[in-house]
Amino acid sequence: MKPGANLKTIVKLPTESFGKLTKKDVVVVWGGTCDVGKDESEKGLHQIGNFAESMKHSNVIVMTVPYRHDLERNSCVNHDVKVFNRKLKKHLKVHYNTCVLKVDKERKLFTRHSLHMNLKSKEHVAYKITRGIKAILKREKSVPITLKYKGDSERDNKEMEGETIAKEPNPDQDNTKKDRQHKDETDTNTRGTLSTDITVNRLPSRQRKAPKLLSKDFLW
Numbered sequence: 248m249k250p251g252a253n254l255k256t257i258v259k260l261p262t263e264s265f266g267k268l269t270k271k272d273v274v275v276v277w278g279g280t281c282d283v284g285k286d287e288s289e290k291g292l293h294q295i296g297n298f299a300e301s302m303k304h305s306n307v308i309v310m311t312v313p314y315r316h317d318l319e320r321n322s323c324v325n326h327d328v329k330v331f332n333r334k335l336k337k338h339l340k341v342h343y344n345t346c347v348l349k350v351d352k353e354r355k356l357f358t359r360h361s362l363h364m365n366l367k368s369k370e371h372v373a374y375k376i377t378r379g380i381k382a383i384l385k386r387e388k389s390v391p392i393t394l395k396y397k398g399d400s401e402r403d404n405k406e407m408e409g410e411t412i413a414k415e416p417n418p419d420q421d422n423t424k425k426d427r428q429h430k431d432e433t434d435t436n437t438r439g440t441l442s443t444d445i446t447v448n449r450l451p452s453r454q455r456k457a458p459k460l461l462s463k464d465f466l467w
Contacts, residue, residue, distance in 0.1 A: 251281060252278065252281065252284055253278070253285075253287070253289040253291065253294075253427065254276075254278045254279055254290075254292075254294040254295060255290070255291075255294045257276060257278045258276065258294055258295070258297075258298040258434050261297075262286045262295070265302065265400060266300070268302075268304065268373070269304065269305060270304070270306065270344075271307055271384065272300060272305050272306065273305070273306045273307070273379075273380045273383055273384070274300065274305060274306070274307050274308070275308045275310070275376055276295070276296055276307065276308070276309050276310070277309075277310035278291075278297075279291050279311075279312040279331060279335075280312055280313065280315075282331075283312055283324060283327045283328055283331050284324055286327070286436035287329065288331045288334075288390065291331070291454060292331070292335065292338055293311060293393075295335065295338070295339065296338050296339070299339055299344070299345045300342070302345075303342075305344065306344050306345075306383045306384075307342075307344060307345045307346070308346050308348060308379050308380070308383070309335065309339060309345060309346070309347050309348070309451055310331040310346075310347075310348050310350055310376075311348065311350050312328050312332055312335075312350075312371070313328075313330055313336060313350045313352065313364065314328060314350075314352030314380060315328065315361075315362070316352075316354055316357050316361035317360060317361040317362045319401065321333070333457045335347060346379055346382075346383060348375055348376065348379050350372065351368070351433075355367075356368035357373065430434050
């Protein structure tokens with residue numbers, strides 16, 4: 248608990264404390280009101296992103312910035328709160344170990360001076376955090392699907408039965424390959440001959456006459 252601190256101060260804790268955490272642990276981070284109020288939203292998002300990147304060995308729950316009922320509804324600060332929460336979800340979406348929980352902004356959940364939350368709201372937030380922790384710890388990790396080669400299954404079966412896989416030469420197959428190669432060479436030679444003949448036949452066999460002037464062809 249660090250009242251009045253920004254996100255940079257909140258996430259800056261001893262490295263030894265974070266290094267001992269595992270996938271069975273969850274870190275809850277709740278801050279950002281001071282960053283938004285001081286027009287430093289981008290710095291706060293940068294700090295949260297770096298913190299989530301450094302906590303890949305554990306789990307992180309980030310709470311959204313609460314609404315400011317002590318200000319006017321159309322206040323620029325409340326507008327920045329909405330933008331910050333929207334960007335927060337977008338930035339942390341790429342981190343599998345991070346979860347973002349939304350804080351309700353109903354007026355009845357805040358105290359009389361409209362800045363802090365009342366007891367009922369804190370109990371509601373605690374309940375949401377508890378549900379979030381249970382969902383993270385019970386979450387099943389996706390296992391990548393590996394595709395086998397076409398002959399892997401047959402090869403595995405033979406190896407399990409103790410058989411050895413050896414490639415023996417097949418004379419019929421070799422003869423077929425030779426015949427096919429000889430046929431390809433013959434087709435290539437024939438194709439070259441035909442193309443040459445066609446080129447020769449296209450050349451003119453007689454000499455063309457020079458064009459005459461109109462004055463010699465017609466009488467005036």
